[in-house]
Amino acid sequence: MKLSTKGRYGLRAMIDLALYSEKEPASIASIAARQHISESYLEQLIAKLRKAGLVTSVRGACGGYVPGRPVEEISVGDVLRALEGNLDPVECPGIQNSSGCDGSDVCVTKYVWQRINDSINRTVDEIKLSELLEESRAVQKKSQIPGSCCEKKE
Template sequence: MKLSTKGRYGLRAFIDLAEYEGVGPVSISSISERQDISERYLEQLMAKMKKAGLVKSVRGAGGGYILARKASEISVGDVLRALEGSVEPVTCAAFHPEETCTVKDRCVAKHVWQKVNESVTATVDGIMIDTLIKETNQKETNQKEENQKKYRM
């Protein structure tokens, strides 16, 4: 599956926002600076995530964006669907009644596509945003400890 910049940048921005959960609204400009994503593009991405019910906007001085739900309740799949639409790498007409396929009843490949789609969906839906943040923080802590050990020698 090849994600567009919407999915890649949007997920980065969403994780950045989630890291500041509980601190208050996070401004587009602060996310832009930390993630090196243009403010205009972030505004478009946040609008999509707001429409999907993943973030809320807070107006006024000190305003910005906050998560609409806890990071532990939002999966990578939720974010990618809000930004990209379907997360299926293969659209097979055999599993979408609105599409037509002349060989769907005798097609063997459809079973491969179904397994691929199910695997991708299970993977992105099984990764919660809070888990990503915890893993990232742990890796950064481990890296800092390793660097400190090197300099003490």
């Protein structure tokens, strides 16, 4: 399974949003600047996250975005699925017992694919945004440099 920039940048944006919107809504421009993501690309990601209910917009002069639910209730899986779609690395028609696979009755590899799919989904669903927020605070406190682990050092 390989995540696209949508998933990677979107997760970074969600962590940033959770971290910097505690006192006031975070603007796309501020998130984009801190995370080194183009504003136009970030707008596309935020639109998908908003549609999934993970982000809420706040109108007005000090408007911006805030998490759509408590960060303890938002999983990494929620974010990645909103941006990437299904996270199963193997699509096997035999897993769903559909008629799309003639050898489903005798195929044992479908159990391997199902376990891989389940493992990935379980892992991303167990990691909550609140955990990443605390980790981000700890890293920032330690380094005294706000920002992302994925930024290029100059």
